Amino acid sequence: MSLERFINQAISSWMSTEGPDSDIVLSSRIRLARNLKQYRFPTLFEKDEAEAVINQVKKRLEQPGEIEDKHLELLLMDELQPLQKRVLMEKHLISPHLAENSTHGACLLSESEEISIMINEEDHIRIQCLYPGFQLLEALQMANTIDNWLEEEIDYAFNEKVGFLTSCPTNVGTGIRASVMMHLPGLVLTQQINRIIPAINQLGLVVRGIYGEGSEALGNIFQVSNQMTLGKSEEDIAEDLKSVVSQLISQERSAREALAKTSNIQLEDRVFRSYGTLLNCRIIETKEAARCLSDVRLGIDMGYIENVSENILNELMILTQPGFLQQYAGGPLRPQERDIRRATLIRERLQMESK
Amino acid sequence: MVCQECNQRPATLHFTKIVNGEKAEFQLCEKCAAEKGEMFMFNNGQNYSIHNLLAGLLNVQPAYQGNSQNAFQNEKVIQCPNCSMTYKQFIKVGRFGCAECYETFSEQLPPIFRRLHSGNETHNGKIPARIGGSIHLRKNIEDLKQKMKEFIANEEFEEAALTRDEIRKLEKELNSAHEEGE
Ligand SMILES: [Zn+2]
Ligand SMILES: [Zn+2]
Numbered sequence: 001m002s003l004e005r006f007i008n009q010a011i012s013s014w015m016s017t018e019g020p021d022s023d024i025v026l027s028s029r030i031r032l033a034r035n036l037k038q039y040r041f042p043t044l045f046e047k048d049e050a051e052a053v054i055n056q057v058k059k060r061l062e063q064p065g066e067i068e069d070k071h072l073e074l075l076l077m078d079e080l081q082p083l084q085k086r087v088l089m090e091k092h093l094i095s096p097h098l099a100e101n102s103t104h105g106a107c108l109l110s111e112s113e114e115i116s117i118m119i120n121e122e123d124h125i126r127i128q129c130l131y132p133g134f135q136l137l138e139a140l141q142m143a144n145t146i147d148n149w150l151e152e153e154i155d156y157a158f159n160e161k162v163g164f165l166t167s168c169p170t171n172v173g174t175g176i177r178a179s180v181m182m183h184l185p186g187l188v189l190t191q192q193i194n195r196i197i198p199a200i201n202q203l204g205l206v207v208r209g210i211y212g213e214g215s216e217a218l219g220n221i222f223q224v225s226n227q228m229t230l231g232k233s234e235e236d237i238a239e240d241l242k243s244v245v246s247q248l249i250s251q252e253r254s255a256r257e258a259l260a261k262t263s264n265i266q267l268e269d270r271v272f273r274s275y276g277t278l279l280n281c282r283i284i285e286t287k288e289a290a291r292c293l294s295d296v297r298l299g300i301d302m303g304y305i306e307n308v309s310e311n312i313l314n315e316l317m318i319l320t321q322p323g324f325l326q327q328y329a330g331g332p333l334r335p336q337e338r339d340i341r342r343a344t345l346i347r348e349r350l351q352m353e354s355k
Numbered sequence: 356m357v358c359q360e361c362n363q364r365p366a367t368l369h370f371t372k373i374v375n376g377e378k379a380e381f382q383l384c385e386k387c388a389a390e391k392g393e394m395f396m397f398n399n400g401q402n403y404s405i406h407n408l409l410a411g412l413l414n415v416q417p418a419y420q421g422n423s424q425n426a427f428q429n430e431k432v433i434q435c436p437n438c439s440m441t442y443k444q445f446i447k448v449g450r451f452g453c454a455e456c457y458e459t460f461s462e463q464l465p466p467i468f469r470r471l472h473s474g475n476e477t478h479n480g481k482i483p484a485r486i487g488g489s490i491h492l493r494k495n496i497e498d499l500k501q502k503m504k505e506f507i508a509n510e511e512f513e514e515a516a517l518t519r520d521e522i523r524k525l526e527k528e529l530n531s532a533h534e535e536g537e
Binding site for chain 2: 159
């Protein structure tokens with residue numbers, strides 16, 4: 001398969017750069033957790049209950065009604081190859097738990113992949129809407145549409161006092177997790193991020209790196225999300241997150257301006273060194289690739305680099321993960337082989353730009 | 356070593372999390388560990404070596420406090436009739452077994468919800484249109500009754516009468532919805 005075709009097939013609509021503020025906000029996501037009243041939760045249900053949940057959703061799918069144009073397709077985890085599941089995971093369409101540990105896990109995926117409904121994950125149903133750029137309220141609206149459509153025929157576990165009943169008490173009430181993926185190299189380079197994260201935590205929001213483990217944030221990509229789900233409306237939760245993210249956007253913009261003013265040549269040097277590394281590397285580890293990709297994206301946003309598309313960061317952060325590399329290679333790869341493949345893929349991808 | 360959560364206080368608690376066979380180290384101060392305790396517990400409970408310590412944080416009432424009658428009640432086994440999960444098991448795994456667990460543990464849950472959700476224990480968001488139909492009606496009636504009181508207080512009797520008619524209409528709707536449901 002040619003790289004171009006491989007990439008075209010691999011790209012979901014959320015990875016494009018069409019959304020608002022997409023120079024800083026890479027994507028916006030809303031997740032709603034729902035359960036069916038008559039079955040035990042996935043932590044302890046039996047196989048027949050898991051099957052019954054899938055069948056109910058399948059039945060609902062026979063009358064797509066207002067969401068017909070989304071072309072939802074049912075994928076059963078039991079029928080997918082490990083590598084296929086891994087690729088869905090790397091695209092953030094399914095969770096590791098659904099891929100690896102679920103009983104009769106499944107996923108309803110829309111054609112453009114902006115909607116993914118996980119079935120038999122930690123909850124019976126998890127509706128996810130993933131949009132490019134800063135579009136939290138749009139994502140919430142879509143999630144609500146799907147939720148209403150499912151509820152027309154499916155009996156949710158809901159009670160008046162505590163709202164939607166979820167497997168984990170951290171999700172009870174609205175069952176909502178609103179999150180935004182942000183590229184914050186300015187705040188990292190100016191070391192403001194260490195001060196900002198605790199401040200955001202104080203507001204009841206969680207900030208974490210989305211790639212990498214523990215406290216590191218590979219590619220300077222951070223996810224900001226709500227923590228509490230009970231006591232506030234879905235709209236208020238999304239609005240509160242939105243206003244914090246708006247402030248982060250303006251702080252990131254001023255950090256970039258300050259960098260351009262005080263250390264323009266140092267920054268330009270850093271950007272072009274990273275660009276050079278990506279253009280010429282023969283072996284590259286995830287960590288280094290992420291750092292260079294972040295630098296190049298910053299260089300594009302700040303006008304140092306022209307003729308390279310902005311979505312290079314989003315796209316290559318996804319495509320250079322182990323699952324995708326192995327899918328592109330057509331078979332399993334040892335870690336060292338992956339580093340070689342990763343370098344080749346990045347070089348070829350950048351060459352496509354200069355054509 | 357400074358706490359990686361607040362970056363202020365010294366980290367006195369060190370623990371490791373195993374993700375896909377790889378170790379990740381955590382350094383926290385006691386305050387942050389206590390604050391984050393239930394989060395770690397619920398999200399990754401089984402993977403934390405600090406697990407037992409944190410499990411204690413979920414027990415809102417200290418086990419040996421209060422009069423003997425309370426102590427007796429604490430020892431009584433609370434078990435969900437639908438999925439047979441006991442309250443003890445729920446505290447241990449951090450997950451409910453089924454929707455009925457919420458009813459079964461309803462006396463124990465509010466303090467847990469308050470800890471996890473910034474002091475909140477009641478839902479204030481979406482009500483599903485179909486199964487929540489009568490809840491919508493009841494909420495509307497409550498709102499209108501409040502409004503009617505305000506009209507009366509402001510001596511706007513005409514408005515108050517209109518609101519009263521509206522309330523009666525909704526109450527009729529609510530009653531017929533109930534009859535259909537039975
Ligand atoms: Zn701390
Ligand atoms: Zn139960």
